Amino acid sequence: MRIYLIGYMGSGKSTIGKRLAHLTGLSFIDLDKYIEERNCRSVPQIFAMEGEDAFREKEHKALLEVSEFDNVVVATGGGSPCFFGNMELMNKTGITLFLDVEVPVLARRLAFSKTERPLIKGKTRQDLTDFINSNLEKRRPFYEKSQYRITGTEINPEEILRLIEKG
Ligand code: S3P
Numbered sequence: 001m002r003i004y005l006i007g008y009m010g011s012g013k014s015t016i017g018k019r020l021a022h023l024t025g026l027s028f029i030d031l032d033k034y035i036e037e038r039n040c041r042s043v044p045q046i047f048a049m050e051g052e053d054a055f056r057e058k059e060h061k062a063l064l065e066v067s068e069f070d071n072v073v074v075a076t077g078g079g080s081p082c083f084f085g086n087m088e089l090m091n092k093t094g095i096t097l098f099l100d101v102e103v104p105v106l107a108r109r110l111a112f113s114k115t116e117r118p119l120i121k122g123k124t125r126q127d128l129t130d131f132i133n134s135n136l137e138k139r140r141p142f143y144e145k146s147q148y149r150i151t152g153t154e155i156n157p158e159e160i161l162r163l164i165e166k167g
Contacts, residue, residue: 001095006076059083
């Protein structure tokens with residue numbers, strides 16, 4: 001079994017992914033961490049030294065590798081579904097689940113997050129909200145290709161499991 005968690009930055013893919021992996025006995029993979037390990041550079045370093053296009057290529061390559069792992073929950077990056085047919089790849093190789101969280105919640109979480117994210121670095125709260133609104137509008141069609149969608153701020157892994165088991 002292979003479950004991919006899809007959604008915008010701050011939607012809780014890593015937090016929920018870890019809990020879902022624990023609940024199901026599957027292994028947890030954070031795609032950003034996997035990219036960092038394979039390239040011996042952090043995500044912000046890759047963006048700064050090689051640019052976003054190079055990051056997207058590395059991300060696609062990482063996803064191709066991870067899509068061959070068995071019994072995993074994969075927390076993807078917020079942009080992963082939107083490049084190089086990654087969404088099709090994930091739908092072909094596993095269960096995809098979109099964590100659909102409202103913009104004000106995303107903005108609040110991202111404003112307080114300690115993770116460095118190159119795309120939103122240095123943005124004021126208002127800039128952040130504007131950016132999320134327009135960026136999410138472009139990304140939503142990709143996210144919505146997921147097989148399952150779950151909404152709300154307190155998404156729990158039991159709920160995800162029930163949804164998947166129902167089919
Ligand atoms: C990105 C999201 C990040 C990371 C990179 C780009 C994006 O992952 O992959 O900074 O394009 O939305 P998270 O969604 O885990 O923050």
